[in-house]
Amino acid sequence: MSITFQDCTYRYGRKLRPVLDDFSYRVPGGLTILLGPNGAGKSTLLKLAASVSRPQAGRIDFDGIGSRSRAYRRHVSWMPQNVAAMAGLTAREQVAYSGWLKGMNRADAWQRALDSLALVDLREHADDKASTLSGGQLRRMGVASALVHECRVLLLDEPTAGMDPRQRRVFRDLLRSLSGDVGILMSTHDVADLAEEADHVTVLYGGKVLQTGSTEAFLAHAPGGTAQGRAAEAAYTALLTEYEAG
Template sequence: MAGTVAPGGGTVRLKGSDLTSAARAYRRHVAWLPQKLPTSRQLTAREYVAYLAWLKGGDRSAAWERAGTVLEQVGLADRSGRKTAKLSGGQLRRVGIVCALAHDARVILLDEPTAGLDPHQRTVFRDVLRKATGRIPVLMSTHDIADLADEANTVSLMNRGRILHHGATGSFLEHARPDAAPGRRAESAYSALMGLEGVG
C-alpha cells in the first residue's frame, strides 16, 4: 500500500490511481510513516521535509515554504534547523507526520507509530496526529492494542492472512469479557478473537 513493493497479485487503488498501472500518481497521494523513520545526518528537519515533498512532485521553493509551515503546526519550528539524526524519537514521529502534510497526501499510512515512545511521547504524538491530520484518513498497523482503543474508528484484526474482525471499534470491544477492566477491554477482545482466552 505504501508503493515500496510491487504487489504479487491483485490491485491497490486510491482515488482512481492504481498502484500497478499508475504508480507515480498513486504514490503522490500516499504518505507513509515507517516504524523507523530513515534519517540523514546531512539534512536538517526542514530540509528533510522539503526534500520529501519535492520527491512527491512538489515545486522546490514551494516545498521549502510548506516545510516551514507544517513544522510550526506540530510544534517543531524551533527544531527546524536541527539535524534529523539529533532529534528524539518523539520528534522524529512528528517529522514523519509533517512529511505527509507537506505534500497534501490523501491518506496516511502509519506502521507501529508509537513503538519505542515513552508514555508522555505517546500522548504528545497522538495529540499532534489528531490535530494535524484533520480529515485525512489514517491507516495504522500496530501490535499495541492501546492504540486501537484510543485512536481507531474501525478495527481490522488479521491473523496469518485471515481477517478475524473488521468493523467499528465498538463492535471490536464487544468481544471483551464482561468482567474485563475498562483499561483492558481492547486486550481482552483481542485475546477472545485470537482464541487466547484462558491461555497463561
Template sequence: MPLHYTDCSFAYRAGTPVLDRLTTALPEGCTVLLGPNGAGKSTLLSLGASCIAPSSGRITLGRLDSARKRDRRAFRQKVGWLPQEVKAIPALTVREQAAYVGWLKGLHKRDAWDRSATALEQVRLTEVGGRKSHELSGGQLRRLGIAQTLVHQAEVVLLDEPTAGLDPVQRGVFRDLLAELSDSVHFIVSTHQTEDLADIYDTVLVFDRGRPVFRGPVSDFLATAPVGTPYERRAESAYRGLLQGEI
C-alpha cells in the same frame, strides 16, 4: 477515499504467501490495524504505499492504480508512508529534510520548501526547523516522519508501529497529534498497543494470517470481550479472543 486491495497476493519466499488473493478496503477516518507478528500488517501497508508490488492483483485509490505507470506519481503523492524506522539525513536540517521528501514525491523545489513550513507547524516542529535532523529525539523524529507525508498533502497516511520504542509521554504527544490531524487526513496505524483505542480511532481492523478477522467501530470491537472483563482489560481481551494462532 479508502485504499482498495483487489485479489492481492504477495510472498517473500516462493510457496509461502503472506497475502493470498486478498480483497479488502482500508476504512476512512482513523483506523487501528492490530495483529500478531507475521500476520501481514507491514506487508499490507508496504503494498498500500507502493513500496513493494503485489505478485498479482491491484491496489487502487479512487481511479489511481499503484501499478499503472501514469498513475504512480499521483498515487504516491496521495498516499503517505511512515515505516517503523524514520531515518534522519545528517546533512539536512529538519525543514530541509521535509522539503526534500516533498521534492522526491514530485513537487517543485519551491513548492516543497514552502509546504515544508506548514507541515512542520502541523506536527509542532516549527521551533526546531533549523536544527539538524539527526539531533532530534525519537519522538520528534517520528513527528518529522509525519511531516514528510503531509508536505505533499497526502490524503491517506499509513503508519507502521509509529510509537514503538517511545516513552509514555512521547506516545501521548503522538496520539494527540493523530487526533488533531485526523479531521483532514485518513490514518491507518499498525500497532500492538491496545490501550486508549476509544480515545483516538474510529475503526478497528484485526489482521491474522493474511486475512482480516474483524472490522468495525471501536465499541463493537470492545463488545467482543467476555462479559465481566475489567474495563481496562477489554481491548486486550477482545484482541486475544479474535486470534486463532499464537500471539
C-alpha cells in the same frame, strides 16, 4: 475515497508461502488501527498500500487510480517503521526534500515543511540537524515528511514506538485533528495504542482479516466484566483465542 485491495497475493520469495493470499480489503475512512501479532502481515499490507511493494496478483487502487501510477503516490503517504536521518540535513530540509520528491516545487516544499513540523510539535527543532533528534523526535519528523504534500491517505507503521507519554498525547491529538480530512491506517503492536480513540479497528492474523469494523464492534468482543481501560486488550485476546481454537 479510500485504498482498496482486490484479490491480492504477495510473497517474498517464489518458493515461500504467501504473506497475503487472495487478499481483499478496503481501508475505512477516518482513523483505523491495524492490530496483529508479529508475522501477521501488517507491514506487508502497508508497503503494498504505499506502492513500495507490488502484489504478484491482484490490484490495489485509490478511488480507481492504480497503485503503479504517479497519481496514486501523490494521494498516499507512508511512514515506515525505521525513520533515518539524512546526513547533513536539518529537520526542515529533510521534510522539504520529501515534499520535493513528491512533486512539490522548492518554495512550497520549504514552507510546508515548517507547517508540517509544527503539526507534530517539532517547529522549535526545524533548524536542528536531523541526526541530533531523539528516536521519538525522528518518528515525528517522519510523520511530518509524510504529511508535507497534503496527502489523502496516511499509512503509519508503528509510529509511536520510542515516544514518551507526552509525545504520544501530542501524536494522538494530531491524528484526531487529521482524521476528518485524511484517511489514516496505523499499525501497532500495542493493543491499547489509540484503539479506543480510533474510528475503526482491523485485526490481521496470518495474512487474513479476523475483524474489521467500528471500534465499538471490536470492543464488543471483550468478555463481560472486563475492567475499564482493559477492554481493547481483552477484545484482542478473545479474537485471537477464538481463531486459534478453530
